[in-house]
Amino acid sequence: MEIILTVNKQSRKVEVRPAETLLDLLRRLGYKSVKYGCGEGACGACTVIMDGRPVNSCLILAVTVDGREVTTVEDLGTIQKPHLLQSAFVESGAVQCGFCTPGMIMAAKALLDRNPSPSEDEIKEALDGNLCRCTGYVQIIEAVRLAARRMKAEKKKN
Amino acid sequence: MIPFNLVRAESLEEALDLLDRQPPDVKIIAGGTDLLVELRSLSPREKGPGIVLDITPIDELKGIEDNGSTITIGPLTTHREIAASPIIREHAPLLSTACSTIGATQHRNIATIGGNVINGSPAADSVPALIVLDAEAVFKSKNGERVSPLKEIFVKPYRTDIKEDEILTALRFERLPEGARSSFIKLGRRNALAISRMNIAVIIVLEGNTIVEARISPGSATPLPDRIKAAEKILIGNEPSEELFRRAGKEVSGEMINRSGIRWSTPYKQPVIAALTTRALREAVEKR
Numbered sequence A: 001m002e003i004i005l006t007v008n009k010q011s012r013k014v015e016v017r018p019a020e021t022l023l024d025l026l027r028r029l030g031y032k033s034v035k036y037g038c039g040e041g042a043c044g045a046c047t048v049i050m051d052g053r054p055v056n057s058c059l060i061l062a063v064t065v066d067g068r069e070v071t072t073v074e075d076l077g078t079i080q081k082p083h084l085l086q087s088a089f090v091e092s093g094a095v096q097c098g099f100c101t102p103g104m105i106m107a108a109k110a111l112l113d114r115n116p117s118p119s120e121d122e123i124k125e126a127l128d129g130n131l132c133r134c135t136g137y138v139q140i141i142e143a144v145r146l147a148a149r150r151m152k153a154e155k156k157k158n
Numbered sequence B: 001m002i003p004f005n006l007v008r009a010e011s012l013e014e015a016l017d018l019l020d021r022q023p024p025d026v027k028i029i030a031g032g033t034d035l036l037v038e039l040r041s042l043s044p045r046e047k048g049p050g051i052v053l054d055i056t057p058i059d060e061l062k063g064i065e066d067n068g069s070t071i072t073i074g075p076l077t078t079h080r081e082i083a084a085s086p087i088i089r090e091h092a093p094l095l096s097t098a099c100s101t102i103g104a105t106q107h108r109n110i111a112t113i114g115g116n117v118i119n120g121s122p123a124a125d126s127v128p129a130l131i132v133l134d135a136e137a138v139f140k141s142k143n144g145e146r147v148s149p150l151k152e153i154f155v156k157p158y159r160t161d162i163k164e165d166e167i168l169t170a171l172r173f174e175r176l177p178e179g180a181r182s183s184f185i186k187l188g189r190r191n192a193l194a195i196s197r198m199n200i201a202v203i204i205v206l207e208g209n210t211i212v213e214a215r216i217s218p219g220s221a222t223p224l225p226d227r228i229k230a231a232e233k234i235l236i237g238n239e240p241s242e243e244l245f246r247r248a249g250k251e252v253s254g255e256m257i258n259r260s261g262i263r264w265s266t267p268y269k270q271p272v273i274a275a276l277t278t279r280a281l282r283e284a285v286e287k288r
């Protein structure tokens, strides 16, 4: 089946199998930041932003993404010019093995896009669907807070 | 995942036509958060559905309507939409709370209330709230419409009485009356991802300081969702008090054992459901 979707602001026409998930499709197209953790909605490693909201790409059939817009970590920054969330994660020690990181960052980005000054509880709630086996979460929450502060400061400057 | 064909229905009519033509082989998909997990768990040798019918393009199955007395929710409405809806927050706040506890943000953005109901899990969080709201379920098929009290559609855990050619097209209930107070409390191992093992939905209506109406439904406690009339009776005609709420809580846990029998989990569940009930009643009275 042929669908047209927008990935990271780029429109793409692709052929998909009926049983293919959005996760499978994104990885097949080369967006390897999107991780396969559990395949059943329990870990958040496959989190991407679809039409402005975080979703688990492992629980969405690719066919149903026809006409929609998807954003992955590849759209945020590069090694030379990281997004403020990315640098905050690195500086706060919120990355160890890194497997959960893209999903965490997309969940955090979706939060900050809607709520630039979240409380600690709001951050915890937004990341509640994302598991990390390494860091213990404290650094991750700190990283989101740091990024939020910097993003606000940046906005004021502009 | 095992292979299947996929049909995207653009209209209710198209979906009902398809179900009418080949019922046994078709499986409806809405948000997919239950169905895809189920399909993924099938081994290649097991038989899955031949056709998965995607109903998400059908607009008439989405959204929340309030005609001044009855509130109608389309089955494709997501938990996020219900949790955030001003109509639901005002006239059925416990349903908004229940939906806000389902899964994580990522699930609430795509998972639907229709899927939650039809999946038939005893732990489905929206169900006890809908049960105390005395909700009705509306089904449509090529042959017409069927309306049933929600409570009656549950046959056994993970099984409702939906026919192979039917689609759930609406859930509806009356606005809570003036003076009604409600509460929904969920107990989970972890906040979001643990599917709730127990929850409780309560509504009480006060006239002056007397309870004139009470509705109580615990989740994950009885094999089938239901109101616990014996506990409701204890409350009616009395003034709210901690003592009264404790007695009602005890009655709920007693009724749980009557219906489910003694199981390995009973020593844990029995005091917990009693305490949850008491807490929900207290919370309901303290609100507003």
Ligand SMILES: Cc1cc2nc3c(=O)[nH]c(=O)nc-3n(C[C@H](O)[C@H](O)[C@H](O)COP(=O)(O)OP(=O)(O)OC[C@H]3O[C@@H](n4cnc5c(N)ncnc54)[C@H](O)[C@@H]3O)c2cc1C
Pocket (backbone or CB within 6 Å): A040, A041, A042, B027, B028, B029, B030, B031, B032, B033, B034, B035, B036, B037, B075, B076, B101, B102, B103, B104, B107, B110, B111, B112, B113, B114, B115, B116, B117, B118, B119, B123, B124, B125, B126, B162, B166, B167, B168, B169, B192, B193, B194, B195, B196
């Ligand atoms: C990690 C995780 C955590 C979860 N946490 C919770 C939780 O805390 N609380 C909770 O209650 N649930 C939880 N769930 C379960 C699930 O997310 C909910 O039950 C959800 O509401 C299902 O809706 P859906 O739209 O995704 O359903 P689907 O998976 O699309 O459908 C579920 C079933 O309903 C049928 N169906 C759907 N819509 C209709 C319709 N309109 N007419 C007829 N049949 C229909 C489908 O054929 C299927 O059998 C969780 C799931 C996961 C994966």
Ligand code: FES
Pocket (backbone or CB within 6 Å): A035, A036, A037, A038, A039, A040, A041, A042, A043, A044, A045, A046, A047, A056, A057, A058, A059
């Ligand atoms: S891979 Fe999607 S939630 Fe774990």
Ligand code: FES
Pocket (backbone or CB within 6 Å): A094, A095, A096, A097, A098, A099, A100, A101, A131, A132, A133, A134, A135
């Ligand atoms: S850094 Fe390893 S899982 Fe989070």
